[in-house]
């Protein structure tokens with residue numbers, strides 16, 4: 227359980243981090259909370275030559291309101307998101323998701339940016355980022371670009387981040403009007419990772435019917451996704467029990483299901499439907 | 515290539531040259547000789563290696579020592595002051611919160627974090643707060659009571 231040798235670099239700014247990585251984009255890795263990367267390095271599944279520790283750049287951890295958006299710095303920890311009074315008020319899905327991750331020690335150290343960049347098929351943040359239609363700000367030598375969460379998660383442990391690019395910020399439109407959020411998860415009993423996790427973001431009309439819904443599902447396939455069938459079934463519906471059950475039945479339509487020792491694809495799909503139904507009901511009940 | 519680190523451990527300033535790949539837990543145990551911090555699983559799951567890093571409980575088997583440059587670390591050896599036990603330590607003593615004691619240092623650090631954030635936790639909140647710490651001996655009941663004891667002791671009840 228000893229990592230291969232590497233060189234450790236501490237940039238003072240994001241710009242310095244970008245140029246340190248640019249020196250060897252394939253041999254270097256960003257280190258944030260280290261709670262996915264260090265376990266992989268200890269098993270020598272990852273053997274980077276250089277680690278660039280961005281968690282030491284203080285200005286990269288923040289939660290801020292700006293105009294109609296919420297801005298979150300990439301190295302903001304799960305615990306900072308879980309305990310943010312501002313977010314509990316204006317975007318409860320973020321603290322709900324954060325609180326479901328691993329255990330206290332993991333939440334004290336792990337970061338939202340690291341989790342999104344890692345794109346673990348059982349990671350929680352990708353589900354919330356999809357449900358909130360987050361935009362991700364990436365910075366590289368060529369400058370900045372903004373990628374929608376919908377386009378960011380590409381495949382198993384693979385995102386749209388190019389070698390040398392750093393995820394700098396997560397941007398989310400502040401939910402407005404009457405809305406409800408919920409995160410429902412079946413945690414793996416040992417690690418806490420999601421066997422299945424469902425994030426629901428409902429926007430309601432004054433009469434309580436559904437204006438629109440966006441949903442993120444993790445744990446079920448090789449990457450988190452939005453179940454389009456379920457979302458469109460909800461849109462305009464009355465959100466009565468029958469409508470919710472019908473929508474949830476589309477939770478894993480067309481998904482290439484994960485099969486492993488812990489849970490078969492069929493079981494994960496079943497869990498996804500049950501928990502999509504529960505998450506929609508909870509989001510509706512929480513709507514204000 | 516070794517790298518110098520400066521930090522404070524239980525209030526004592528330290529400067530050491532370490533390989534970047536040296537885990538924090540190995541630095542504490544093997545370089546500083548602070549063997550109260552245990553290695554249970556080495557896979558980030560058991561919590562026996564938990565220490566306070568700038569006031570936050572972390573698993574020292576899942577960090578490199580170079581990451582804590584400039585920080586303050588508190589290990590179990592730093593919990594008692596002038597021979598007087600920390601309320602959580604006293605709770606484990608009074609409520610029989612340990613058997614073999616292997617998980618205890620990590621349990622105490624995590625429990626102290628829990629009480630700093632929530633001075634009067636319910637039993638359920640205590641269980642949730644200690645999710646990242648495994649005990650193979652006690653069945654947890656006495657550990658929960660130890661934390662309840664510490665909470666009421668701190669509240670002066």
Ligand SMILES: Cc1cc2nc3c(=O)[nH]c(=O)nc-3n(C[C@H](O)[C@H](O)[C@H](O)COP(=O)(O)OP(=O)(O)OC[C@H]3O[C@@H](n4cnc5c(N)ncnc54)[C@H](O)[C@@H]3O)c2cc1C
Pocket residue numbers: 255256257258259260261262263264265280300301326327328329332335336337338339340341343344346348349350351387391392393394417418419420557558559576
């Ligand atoms: C015991 C345990 C339980 C856990 N349980 C859960 C759980 O229940 N749910 C869950 O979702 N996760 C869980 N995790 C994972 C945890 O949330 C990690 O913190 C997270 O997946 C990665 O974030 P990090 O900051 O630790 O990233 P790191 O480990 O530092 O990095 C992960 C990867 O992302 C890259 N990276 C990091 N930051 C950036 C960035 N800003 N830009 C570009 N690339 C970047 C790194 O190069 C690396 O490849 C658990 C981990 C452990 C050890």
Ligand code: FES
Pocket residue numbers: 552553554555556557558559560561562563564573574575576
């Ligand atoms: S030794 Fe660190 S969590 Fe088990």
Ligand code: FES
Pocket residue numbers: 611612613614615616617618648649650651652
């Ligand atoms: S007392 Fe033996 S492992 Fe907890």
